[in-house]
Amino acid sequence: MQNVIECINLTHKYGKKLIFKDLNFTVQRGKIFGILGKNGMGKTTIINIMMGFLQPTSGRIMVLSEESHNLSPQTRARIGLLHEGHLAYDFMTVEQVEKFYSKFFTNWKKEFYYELMNKMDMNYDHKISRMSCGQRSQVALGLIMAQNPEIMILDDYSMGLDAGYRMLFLDYLLEYVHGNNKSVFMTSHIIQDLEKIIDDAIIIGYQKILLQMPIKEFVNSFHRYCFITDSESLQLEKNDIIKNFEVIKNKYSIYSFHDINEIKAYFKQKNISYEDLQETFMTLEEAFIGLTGKY
Amino acid sequence: MYKAILYKEWIKIKWVLVGFAAICLAVLVYIGLDSRHNIEMSGAIKTWLLIIQRKVLYYSLLKYIPLFAGIALAVAQFVPEMTKNRFRLSFHLPIDEKRMLLFMILIGLLTNMLVYILIIVGLMITGSAFYPQEIVLSSLITVTPWLLAGIAGYLAASMIVIESTWKNRIILSIISIAYFNLLFLENGYNEYRFSFWYYFIVVILFSITILFPGYRLRKGSK
The missing domain is CATH 3.30.70 (Alpha-Beta Plaits)
Structure with a gap:
């Protein structure tokens, strides 16, 4: 099976502080892969390196066969990225942000976005800065789904969400991923929600991988x-x-x-x-x- | 794609543009009323003496408006991008990062130009109503370093906002303030007509330099 993400001997330090050393893992096409770890273990650092926002101290990550710190615009178009904290253009409204993003992606499917917005009873002129964290998470997810990417990278999707919004987020995500054969790479520190959805996972601890196996196998063994x-x-x-x-x-x-x-x-x-x-x-x-x- | 970036930038800066356009109009109307008042009350000879001999600039109220407009536009454009590291959203868009950043700067510069066009046209209309052609022309030459300070202010403020380290921000601020001071040293009209182009070259350097903090921001290096 083809690997969409390959992490090879990845080491990163902030100054002299070692965050992790020699991480190795692969994400296969069509799978949901999770990186689980407590806060401060380097989950967001891995995503920042993966998306080229950070240069690793050593090692590399290949995303869709390209070096992560040199991703071409064409490859970036194939990756849907949910930033930590459901980062969005807060100064835009529901409608404006869709209009903005739609110009960048040829396979844009606005119906995915508006279906979610309608489900939330969201006014289209509702400004994102005035939304709750849960509402903002749905906007961010809707935009990624409308982008119709090959890989979805979700950085701590659960941050700031109550149980209801977490379930709503995962329900929509699962339906979308399984219906469209997408690959997902996600991080989280709330793991009880992920038991039923993750195919494979690594658990990172202080500076290293503690475990890499399917989550069901972990629970059973x-x-x-x-x-x-x-x-x-x-x-x-x-x-x-x-x-x-x-x-x-x-x-x-x-x-x-x-x-x-x-x-x-x-x-x-x-x-x-x-x-x-x-x-x-x-x-x-x-x-x-x-x-x-x-x- | 560039149309979409223009759309985003417009959402951020439109009210700043409207605000400074309103300020410029108000100041230009005041300059016109003040000129009329001076000529009516003091007479044309005294007004002539003040402008030509004593080098009083009847439009000096406009002096810092381009600089403030430039800084305000840079803040409106780039502070929302830097808050919560939101620039990462833009940097993940399927478009070359350098071109995108330069295009954003270009939009900002063109918006500054709109303010300048308003100032220049306003000065021509108000000046022509009360003063001879030579004085109107000299007013346009005299305000060019102020407009240049506006462009420099915009570029410097953009660079300082985008810069990811405080050390570099402080260094850039000191250099910028020193440069702005050089552009506001006049004691009369037309004083920068020979040295203007040297200052202009420095501003071009500002515009190229902005790519460096942008690059470092993109790659996460300090």
């Missing part, structure tokens, strides 16, 4: 085990088996990709005494926090 111990001197450490752990008094929670028998074998090998070891159910969000840590 990542486990949380809770146990109690009397051992006051128990010192757990993160390794290939224990990805993360939390301690509240003598109650331990450990996160692992291994099954309960492997965990028991590991405890036996390390002479760790425990009581009441059991796996507890996790939502995607809990699994995400389990992997990335709470802070």
Whole structure:
């Protein structure tokens, strides 16, 4: 399957501060790919590099077979970009902004835009600067859909949106993407909404990729085990088996990709005494926090 | 595509243009009424003495209007683009970034020109009503450095707004203010008629230099 985005050994620093090192991933045509990570992990930095707004310290990103920092106008026309915070020309009205963008794209489909605006009961002379964050998100999405691009790049679409607007955004996005065979690259720090829509994902942590796999596989293969111990001197450490752990008094929670028998074998090998070891159910969000840590 | 950019820029700057056109008209009407008042009350000989011997410029109220118009137009055009880094929207459009930026500047310059045309035509009409042709002509030569300051003001303000680092903004501001001062040093009429072209060349340099902060803004480098 053809790759629409290829990230190759990408490293970026702000001054001396390393943001991430040697990131590698690919996005396949027709797939919805997500980059998940807590705030400040470099999600927007990746998008800024991807769109040529930032030069990476080393490595590169290829978008539709072009170097990201040298995207031609023709290639940019094939990419729909939702900027962080649903950035829009605030000084324009609903109608003006559509009229403006329509002149740049040959496959412009204004019906996608106005369908969304009509659904929101939006007056066409409503100025974008006077809109709520949720309304602005729909304007931004409507414009990208009308552009009819091959790839949609959505930078933290969920920022500032309540649950209702997030669902509306995703419902429209999904219908549009599946009906038109589009590729999507999206970032978010609210991940519970994404469980059903993302085909493949990477989770980035401090300076590196923590995980790359389909989100359903992650939910099914990542486990949380809770146990109690009397051992006051128990010192757990993160390794290939224990990805993360939390301690509240003598109650331990450990996160692992291994099954309960492997965990028991590991405890036996390390002479760790425990009581009441059991796996507890996790939502995607809990699994995400389990992997990335709470802070 | 360029028509669409013109449309966007027009939305941003139309009220600034209308505002400065109204200010120019009001000032020109005042200059006309003031000239009439002086000639009626003081007589033609005293007015002649003031204008020719003492080099009083009866249109000096216009002096800083082009500069303020230039700065206001630059702010109206580029502050909305820079707020929340909105220029990224424009830079993602399927159009060559340098051409787009130069086209935006061209629109701004032409809008400044509209203000200048109003000033020049107004000066010709008001001047011709009260003064001989030579004085009217000298008024047009005398205001050219002020108009040039307007263009420089527009280009410098655009550059300062687009510039992404405060250090460079401060340096540009100091250079610009020094240059504006040089254009407002006259003590009478026609004083810049020999040196005007040197100042004009500097303004052309301003217009080329604006591409550098634009490029750095596009590529995210400081």
